[in-house]
Amino acid sequence: MAYIPERTGGSLLRGKISGLNFITKDDAPLNHLQQVEAACRAGIRWIQLRMKLADDMTFRETARAAREICEAWGCMLILNDRVELAAEVGAHGVHVGLQDMSVAAVRRLLGEEIIIGGTANTVEDIRRHHEQGADYIGLGPYRFTDTKKNLSPLLGLQGYRRIMTQLREEGIEIPVVAIGGIERGDIKALIDAGVAGIAFSGLLVRAKDWESTVRSLGQEIDDARDMLTIGDKTFCSRLFTGTGKFGSSGVMEDALLASGSELVTVALRRVDVRKTGMTGPAGNGDDLLLHLRHPHMHLLPNTSGVRTAKEAVFAAELAREALETHWLKLEIHPDPRWLMPDPVETLLAAEALVKKGFVVLPYIHADPVLCRRLEDVGVAAVMPLGSPIGSNKGLKTQDFLEIIIAQSRVPVVVDAGIGAPSDAAKALEMGADAVLVNTAIAASPDAIRMARAFRLAVESGRMAYTAKLALPSVEAVASSPLTKFLE
Amino acid sequence: MFRAIFQQYEWAAVKQSIYDKTAADVERALSRSHRDLEDFKALISPAAAPYLETMAQISHQLTIKRFGRIMQLYIPLYLSNECQNICTYCGFSYDNKIRRRTLSAGELLTEVGAIRQMGYDHVLLVSGEANQTVGTDYFVKALQVVRPHFAHIAMEVQPLDQEDYELLIGEGLHTVLVYQETYHQEDYKLHHPKGKKSNFGYRLDTPDRLGQAGIYKMGLGVLIGLEDWRTDSFFTALHLQYLEKTYWRTKYSISFPRLRPHAGGLTPKVEMTDRELIQLICAYRLLDEEVELSLSTRESPVFRDHAIRLGITSISAGSRTNPGGYAVDPESLEQFEIHDDRSPALIAEMIRRQGYQPVWKDWQ
Numbered sequence: 001m002a003y004i005p006e007r008t009g010g011s012l013l014r015g016k017i018s019g020l021n022f023i024t025k026d027d028a029p030l031n032h033l034q035q036v037e038a039a040c041r042a043g044i045r046w047i048q049l050r051m052k053l054a055d056d057m058t059f060r061e062t063a064r065a066a067r068e069i070c071e072a073w074g075c076m077l078i079l080n081d082r083v084e085l086a087a088e089v090g091a092h093g094v095h096v097g098l099q100d101m102s103v104a105a106v107r108r109l110l111g112e113e114i115i116i117g118g119t120a121n122t123v124e125d126i127r128r129h130h131e132q133g134a135d136y137i138g139l140g141p142y143r144f145t146d147t148k149k150n151l152s153p154l155l156g157l158q159g160y161r162r163i164m165t166q167l168r169e170e171g172i173e174i175p176v177v178a179i180g181g182i183e184r185g186d187i188k189a190l191i192d193a194g195v196a197g198i199a200f201s202g203l204l205v206r207a208k209d210w211e212s213t214v215r216s217l218g219q220e221i222d223d224a225r226d227m228l229t230i231g232d233k234t235f236c237s238r239l240f241t242g243t244g245k246f247g248s249s250g251v252m253e254d255a256l257l258a259s260g261s262e263l264v265t266v267a268l269r270r271v272d273v274r275k276t277g278m279t280g281p282a283g284n285g286d287d288l289l290l291h292l293r294h295p296h297m298h299l300l301p302n303t304s305g306v307r308t309a310k311e312a313v314f315a316a317e318l319a320r321e322a323l324e325t326h327w328l329k330l331e332i333h334p335d336p337r338w339l340m341p342d343p344v345e346t347l348l349a350a351e352a353l354v355k356k357g358f359v360v361l362p363y364i365h366a367d368p369v370l371c372r373r374l375e376d377v378g379v380a381a382v383m384p385l386g387s388p389i390g391s392n393k394g395l396k397t398q399d400f401l402e403i404i405i406a407q408s409r410v411p412v413v414v415d416a417g418i419g420a421p422s423d424a425a426k427a428l429e430m431g432a433d434a435v436l437v438n439t440a441i442a443a444s445p446d447a448i449r450m451a452r453a454f455r456l457a458v459e460s461g462r463m464a465y466t467a468k469l470a471l472p473s474v475e476a477v478a479s480s481p482l483t484k485f486l487e
Numbered sequence: 488m489f490r491a492i493f494q495q496y497e498w499a500a501v502k503q504s505i506y507d508k509t510a511a512d513v514e515r516a517l518s519r520s521h522r523d524l525e526d527f528k529a530l531i532s533p534a535a536a537p538y539l540e541t542m543a544q545i546s547h548q549l550t551i552k553r554f555g556r557i558m559q560l561y562i563p564l565y566l567s568n569e570c571q572n573i574c575t576y577c578g579f580s581y582d583n584k585i586r587r588r589t590l591s592a593g594e595l596l597t598e599v600g601a602i603r604q605m606g607y608d609h610v611l612l613v614s615g616e617a618n619q620t621v622g623t624d625y626f627v628k629a630l631q632v633v634r635p636h637f638a639h640i641a642m643e644v645q646p647l648d649q650e651d652y653e654l655l656i657g658e659g660l661h662t663v664l665v666y667q668e669t670y671h672q673e674d675y676k677l678h679h680p681k682g683k684k685s686n687f688g689y690r691l692d693t694p695d696r697l698g699q700a701g702i703y704k705m706g707l708g709v710l711i712g713l714e715d716w717r718t719d720s721f722f723t724a725l726h727l728q729y730l731e732k733t734y735w736r737t738k739y740s741i742s743f744p745r746l747r748p749h750a751g752g753l754t755p756k757v758e759m760t761d762r763e764l765i766q767l768i769c770a771y772r773l774l775d776e777e778v779e780l781s782l783s784t785r786e787s788p789v790f791r792d793h794a795i796r797l798g799i800t801s802i803s804a805g806s807r808t809n810p811g812g813y814a815v816d817p818e819s820l821e822q823f824e825i826h827d828d829r830s831p832a833l834i835a836e837m838i839r840r841q842g843y844q845p846v847w848k849d850w851q
Contacts, residue, residue: 372735402521406521407731407732407735408732409732409733468515481540481543482540482543482544482547482793482796482797483539483540483543483762483765483793483797485789485793486539486761486762486765
């Protein structure tokens, strides 16, 4: 049975809502299809097809063609209004305006699978959309624009700050996309106010060079959102999770959703590789992968159980085949009791796997020299342990982690031993790029609640790190001055 | 390559951000246990001036923690003053009408003897840039002459290619000092109008080539006085941090040459006071507990006597900055004027008096 997530965790779409959205525009130098094509080519992965002037026939044909282009580029296609055509053209979602059909009605009509976004100008609008099951909000307009003729009151930066604060106070978690005449210089302040993404229309259709414009806008948004990039992927969430030790797959799925995690490690040995990956039949009902089918969740196969580099390379190739990802958490622990990683075999395997094109994240001791050796062979991140795996003892290796963090050229993910949200927060405060938590969530009597606690702790720790922690005041100066000779 | 990182920075913006640092930034930097480049900026900024004593105390403690009460002694041995470059600040500049000399193997051995007599076991070989006469072939021969007599050999010569460095390392070279002079690209061109040295990029890439060649230790620095020393020092620190991360098997040292009067006669564009030099030395120590900090005889006796407790880990003594200066031809023209001409024995005595041990040999 397909799991239907509750529509309360804004995290559901967090990874998926691209920070940079594009809305097509009437009366532009390029027609709508050309705009879709140009946007996809330039790297945009979330497009709203907005054709206010077209009749249904024209819209239907354009939408179908747009859908094909988007399909080829892996881009989400959202229709503006025209709810009745969404299923027919196979759009990923629809966006309804304040004067259009209500979100609740669209949900009834189109079911749970479709993404629904709603335009909002006030907190009341957002509250209503949220209650009716919207997946995201388009909040605006920011300033005056000629794209939208019948304009609601302009919000300006103050308006966004006020509304986002209000949402936080009410505990409403839903991704909000800012829209309406937004310029490059507005990005950071808007993201800081709490919006998940920004929609552009006029700015892009007027651009001479789409690719460079999209690249620079995207970079600015990513920087402002404090995204984590590892290898070829970018993450909003700095909480990586595991899939072991949960009481049931259903609880696991709910907990992982509550964690907001976008990178989930799966032991290859738990996956039935005879099936064709994620599309395989459910079999005995224990198919882990069926519970991990969420667009924002990336799988990170791990080689847990292997004892040598040779076995690890074999397992990695199997994982790549079965799970269709070249990402790999490299774990080699020949010792079944403490599961201590073998540094020699890990380095050998990492080098071989990088050469074979894997994005390798090795699980290792908090050994600064080993980290450097691994960086030298090209791993995408290092995953030093905080304390023995499964021990929940926290950051016993803190001094070594600090050295690793200070000198690392690749992201540092603290893995293993994190027992409490405060440990995770501490790791992020220290400057770790992310943490991987499994046991502390999975073995909790209330895994879902604990997952949420970890999510908040990780966000809090990271926020404290970027805001720069206050420090103990400077010690008093000793009595015999060293610089008196300069007077 | 560091070049890619360097290109992301703009001189004026960096300079502004240093001068914008506040007392709060400085206090924050002082209270941290690990400091980053933003902290370094605060510590070298004008805002840190009132905190000099605190910086000195921390620098003193950190240096003792890492290095102990030890002062490494080294001495330069000038191989040649031949030079094809025009450098506006240098006594060896091509356009200076001075008598040029390159030591022969026999003369080199005479100089080696004189230096060994003073007690040194570490030596720094120095030359101008004259690739025809004083190129890699010459250095190979020089190393072959010098190697049996010293435990540690450093070089401060023109930038070379990676293969040359690899060859010289094979001949016993341990350390290379290569100063960028200034990271201000336009000013660099101004001060190096002619010769191979006018190629800013080639010089900037030199530490990368050294790292790739697997050098044991390299020394960085800028010539203080050419440009705003705070901004130049930020770039040095940026370079240092990149190198420490990238070529992590290599050790690093920093020097702080201040422009001194010489035969060419360039007046420093920016004057750095003694207070500011102490501030800079301490700032480096607060940024980096492991980096060696080196002080030459350009500085005054009183300054050097105090600086050894503030973060410095190696100093020279009894230096001559002319080829043959120790025995072969003591009267020839020097590259720059020595400010502290006390003998190595006197310097060693001064070091001991302060409770430190002078170390003549720390390598094998």
